[in-house]
Amino acid sequence: MDARQSKKIEALYLEMYGKMIAYSRANLEEGELAEEAVQETFRIACQIPDRLLSSPNPQGWLILTLRNTIRTINRNRITAKRIADQYLLQQCKECAFSEDEIDLNILYENLADEENFRLLKEYAVEGKSILEMAEDRNITLEACRKRLQRARIKLQKKLKV
Amino acid sequence: MPKNQEDKRYDTAKYGNMTNEELEEILRLDTEVGECEELDADEILCILDVLAEKDEACDDKTVQQAWGSFQQNYMPESKRKDVFLKGAHRSSRRWIALAVSIAIVICIPVVGGAVGWEPISRTIANWTKDFFSFSKIEEEDPVTAYKFETDNPGLQQLYDTVVAGGVTDPVVPMWLPEGYELTRISRQNIKDTIRIAAAFEKENEKIVISYRISAEMMSGRYEKSDVPVEEFEVNGVSYYIFKNKEKTVAAWAAGKVECSMSGELAAETMHQIVESIYRSE
Numbered sequence: 091m092d093a094r095q096s097k098k099i100e101a102l103y104l105e106m107y108g109k110m111i112a113y114s115r116a117n118l119e120e121g122e123l124a125e126e127a128v129q130e131t132f133r134i135a136c137q138i139p140d141r142l143l144s145s146p147n148p149q150g151w152l153i154l155t156l157r158n159t160i161r162t163i164n165r166n167r168i169t170a171k172r173i174a175d176q177y178l179l180q181q182c183k184e185c186a187f188s189e190d191e192i193d194l195n196i197l198y199e200n201l202a203d204e205e206n207f208r209l210l211k212e213y214a215v216e217g218k219s220i221l222e223m224a225e226d227r228n229i230t231l232e233a234c235r236k237r238l239q240r241a242r243i244k245l246q247k248k249l250k251v
Numbered sequence: 252m253p254k255n256q257e258d259k260r261y262d263t264a265k266y267g268n269m270t271n272e273e274l275e276e277i278l279r280l281d282t283e284v285g286e287c288e289e290l291d292a293d294e295i296l297c298i299l300d301v302l303a304e305k306d307e308a309c310d311d312k313t314v315q316q317a318w319g320s321f322q323q324n325y326m327p328e329s330k331r332k333d334v335f336l337k338g339a340h341r342s343s344r345r346w347i348a349l350a351v352s353i354a355i356v357i358c359i360p361v362v363g364g365a366v367g368w369e370p371i372s373r374t375i376a377n378w379t380k381d382f383f384s385f386s387k388i389e390e391e392d393p394v395t396a397y398k399f400e401t402d403n404p405g406l407q408q409l410y411d412t413v414v415a416g417g418v419t420d421p422v423v424p425m426w427l428p429e430g431y432e433l434t435r436i437s438r439q440n441i442k443d444t445i446r447i448a449a450a451f452e453k454e455n456e457k458i459v460i461s462y463r464i465s466a467e468m469m470s471g472r473y474e475k476s477d478v479p480v481e482e483f484e485v486n487g488v489s490y491y492i493f494k495n496k497e498k499t500v501a502a503w504a505a506g507k508v509e510c511s512m513s514g515e516l517a518a519e520t521m522h523q524i525v526e527s528i529y530r531s532e
Contacts, residue, residue: 100318107317108309109299116278125317133325134419141411150292153299157289158417160282165443165507221324231324 095139102142103132106149110156117160122219127163129221131156170214170242177207177245206241213238266301274298401425405433409449409460412438413508416445416464420506421486424460426527427451428520431458458514458524464507481518490525492518501525 091099107128114124134155135142145151212218224234266274277298281290290298399410403426410423416438430453439446444465451458481492490503499521500513512524 103318103321104314107314109296109303111309111317112299112302112306113278113295116275117282125320128317129321129325132321134414136326137419138411138414141414147292149296153292153295155415157282157295158415162417162507164282221320224324 091136091139095143098143099132099135099139102135102148102152106152110152113153113156114160118163119217122222123163123217126219126221127156127159130163131159134159167214167217170210173242173245174207174210174214177210206244209238209241210245263297263301263304266298269301271302271305274302399423399425403427403431403433405431405436405449405451408433409436409447412436412447412449413462416447416462418462418464418506418508420508421528422462422505422508422510424512424524424527425530427458427524428453428516430454431456456515458512458516460512461510463509465509483522485526486529492521492525 110128110131111124114127115121118124118127131152135152142148142151209223212223213220220234220238221231223238224231227234227237229237269277277290278295281295399407399421401407401410406423406425406427413423431451432453433449434452435448435450437446437448444463446461446463448459448461451460483490483492488503488505490501492499492501494500495513497515498513499516499518500511501521501524502509502511503525504510512521514521516524
């Protein structure tokens with residue numbers, strides 16, 4: 091991305107942020123997630139600036155990319171939640187409760203010392219953004235993404251046992 | 252670069268009498284409905300204009316803070332280019348003698364009774380006597396940027412379509428054998444699944460590349476011939492190559508995307524195409 095493209099994207103960011111955050115908030119309950127969707131959209135835009143800037147309607151391009159990003163975030167969270175729930179149920183298979191009686195909140199607390207699970211819980215259940223999780227751990231956004239990804243893989247592997 | 256008001260096809264008066272809650276509900280439904288019912292970009296922008304007029308606009312300080320956060324936390328990732336170019340290697344090849352026939356790719360639920368299964372980094376690959384499939388697709392966050400470079404305009408178009416579908420994992424090859432040109436590309440939204448398929452042709456030969464993006468426990472199944480499945484790994488992703496009649500098929504799953512390529516090609520050529528996902532040369 092050259093300086094000219096950077097300038098144009100910055101101008102679009104300043105012009106569109108307010109509208110995009112409004113669209114995002116209508117679709118994502120957590121404010122931080124709404125912001126993450128907008129930031130992620132501009133991250134994609136910076137990856138393919140030619141596509142954005144050559145579009146006859148760059149504002150529309152951003153909105154449609156934001157819509158796809160929101161859908162991806164929602165799918166990711168649903169999947170992560172499903173993995174977390176399956177993991178919990180497996181952990182609890184020896185417990186005396188029936189599945190309906192399992193208090194997931196208590197189980198989440200009991201497993202809170204397990205970092206992998208905590209990551210997934212924060213992402214899927216508490217609705218934290220990856221940036222928030224990264225800041226809590228004093229690591230970069232990218233490092234946090236990788237940790238979250240590894241956590242999912244690890245939990246999935248446990249589910250296969 | 253503000254968009255000219257004359258370009259807008261929608262009249263804000265249509266939405267002017269609605270409450271904020273009603274407008275937000277329209278926007279919320281927009282991400283939940285299928286492609287046929289979703290709003291187009293101009294209509295969304297029109298609704299957002301109405302909301303902006305009704306509500307206090309986002310103040311400059313908030314926008315500047317968000318921009319600062321973007322530059323600090325997100326921009327460095329988008330500038331990274333060659334992150335996927337390192338560390339490619341092949342694991343030892345595994346040949347497993349398994350069975351039979353041919354080429355359909357159908358979207359159906361994974362059924363039990365898999366004869367073989369092999370855990371891979373993000374999915375479970377299953378193969379039975381007749382079919383090859385992935386049993387689970389790991390949803391991921393969008394991955395770090397990589398640089399897509401190709402001399403083939405059709406591949407560029409395919410890449411743009413895949414990215415527009417919300418996929419940022421490297422899944423599109425940057426190279427095809429000389430002479431192959433894009434002849435058809437399609438995108439379908441079926442419930443929560445997006446299917447993208449592209450056909451590249453050279454004279455009478457064809458290469459088909461397809462992607463399926465879904466969070467459901469569904470899997471495309473690939474009929475295969477009575478020849479072994481070859482497994483190899485590039486950048487931590489396991490690829491499976493097998494024969495299906497005259498065609499060579501490569502199948503893999505990356506992040507939330509299940510991918511396949513097929514064509515009347517030598518296995519070695521298919522290897523080259525797969526490896527070009529991560530480098531243009």
